[in-house]
Amino acid sequence: MNSIQSCQQARSGTPMMQIIIGLVLLSFFSIIPGIPGKALAANIAGESRTYMQYRETAAGDKLLPLYEYLDFTVQDLGKESISVHFGGWLGYDLSNNSFGGNADKDRSVQYGYVSYRAKEDNTVVNLGRVMVFEGVASERLDGIYARTDIKGGFGVSVYGGASTILTEPNDNTIYGGRLSHQSAGLYTLGISYLKQERNGSSFREEEGIDLWLQPVNKVAITGSSSYNKKTTGWMEHAYYLMLGPFDKLRFNTEASWINYADYFAGTTTNVFDMTPGGPIDPREKVNILGEEIFYSIDTNWALSVDYKKYGYDIAGNANYYGAKATYVLPKSYNAGLSIHKMDGDTNRLKYDEYRIYASKKIDKIDVTVDFLDVKYKEPINTVTNAYSVTLAAGYELTEKLKLGADLEYSKNPEFDKEVRAFLKINYRFDAELGKRKGV
Amino acid sequence: MNNKKKVLTFLLLLPVFVLALHLSTGTAGTALKHPMEVEAPVMCSQCHTDWRASMDHSAEFGGLRHKFSARQNKQTCGLCHVESFCADCHGVNEGLKPSDKYKDAPERALPHRGDYLNQHKIDGRINPASCMKCHGRQNNERCRVCHK
DSSP states (O other), X not given: OOHHHHTOOOOTTSHHHHHHHHHHHHHHHTTSTTSTTOOOOEEEEEEEEEEEEEEEOTTOOXXXXXXXXXXXXXXXXXXXXXXXXXXXEEEEESSSOTTTTOGGGSEEEEEEEEEEEOSBTTOEEEEEEEEEEETTEEEEEEEEEEEEEOGGGEEEEEEEEEESSSSOGGGEEEEEEEEEEEETTTEEEEEEEEEEEETTEEEEEEEEEEEEEEEETTEEEEEEEEEETTTTEEEEEEEEEEEEEETTEEEEEEEEEEEHHHHTTTOSSGGGOOOTTSSSOTTOEEEEEXXXXXXXXXXXXXXXXXXXXXXXXXXXXXXXXXXXXXXXXXXXXEEEEEEEXXXXXXXXXXXXXXXXXXXXXXXXXXEEEEEEEEEEXXXXXXXXXXXXXXXXXXXXXXXXXXXXXXXXXXXXXXXSSEEEEEEEEEEEEEEEESOOXXX | OOHHHHHHHHHXXXXXXXXXXXXXXXXXXXXXXXXXXXOSSOOGGGTOOSGGGGGOOOHHIIIIIHHHHHHHHHHHHTTTOOHHHHHHHHSSSOSSOHHHHTTTOTTSOOSOOSOHHHHHHHHXXXXXXXXXXXXXXXXXXXXXXXXX
8 A cells, every 4th residue: 555545534434433423422412401311410611613714726726615623521521530522623615626526534533532530640541532642652543541640750651542544444553651750840751652553564663762851940851762663763852951031031952863764764645755865865864953042021022032053964954043022911912023044055945034923902803913924045936035914803792702804815936926815703612511400 | 453453452551551550649630720820921930940840832832842741741731721722733634724723823833824835845855854743644635635
């Protein structure tokens, strides 16, 4: 199976997904008042977000997709420790072109699981379609995830199930775990493991170390290293040193190293199938060193300067640096101005980037203006200046219901002029359901 | 996943977790909600001096560094964020780009603002690993329209 075929998403129709949806719906309807014998108390809170977008493709096709994003959490389900979580979206095509003629692209259950959470030890057990972020794992799977703190400062997490990102959900297993140890206020150190199999053979096998260390007050290091056991090489080391805050100053330093051959193994798209001597060489290794200095002038104004150096074994070097000023008046006004320069060894990696934005809230109305401009040293499709201007406005009809509209105009190497329009309706809801009599 | 693998997976996972529960300490877990409302920009270091101070929501925290906190201490993220906050970017098979959904929140460090159709060719050369995190094994239908 080639990489393109293999990257299709598992959809709502898989057996595991049917089980998940069943669990979520069963939990949801079991608390609806009026259903005989269903007297469980529960709180439900969530949000419905309805979006309609208008845009054109480079070929001139007009796209008009309509999306409904729904998420909700049912808590205190009978016992405080049980909850249900659901998030997903449906898309409806108003122009017959929005989803590329592929009806499978018009829906997704992002997550849907029943969760048990104990009051002690951070013990959590999630069952269903779960998102797992543990050490080397940043996955979504149909299965089980569990974690707890244990004696002596240790913590353990395990997960297993079917990955949702491959076409073979009936023969696609992913599992792993993380063991951590922490000394409160000094360090957290974790080791993690992940294995993914498909069609009976190993697809990915990764091991990792993650660290948070605070040797003295105002000095902290965080980061991780990951090792590809299949290709027997280190994939990435990425660490940050954070100093401060010292009065109004903070310093963040980044040091990363990536080995392409090991990092890009186990991909499901041919975008990352690199060839030696091609635009991106699989033998490439990159070092990234970065520094950000942040200065709070007062409670509203802040300044920051940042610098990032990319050092490649094969492709040469590039430097990205600039500055940003922000002004924030909480819940009222928000503005920012930034200027950055990319200076690489090739003309393609030489450009200047400018951004200015402002957002103001007046009573029930909010208005946002955002301008982003990129000036290339070397013209791309005869264009050296690419920019976009966005106007956004919102109106709170009620505390829970908000209407919004955006308009974006841009000129770039792909479009002489591009106009995008966006309408949205956000509705937040919460209710106490199935309350017992006398409670 | 066939039945044999399901059984094997659960056999592998359950004893580990049951043993862990047996060794649990009985200490109070992380609260479900932050005890007070926090205003943006969120600077945890204004009140905390321990590991929570490293979760200051600066621009580079929103960009790359938040992954380390999430992979070590996701329950802390849950103090303020519901799961859909993560899913807005990491939900896989996204219908809309996060930056399309949040044009009215320009302060948020979302990826791909402005003209990204052209810019991705440049960013992809600078650091393709930054693309891989979100699009390497998932959420790459749009990539395949051109990268056939």
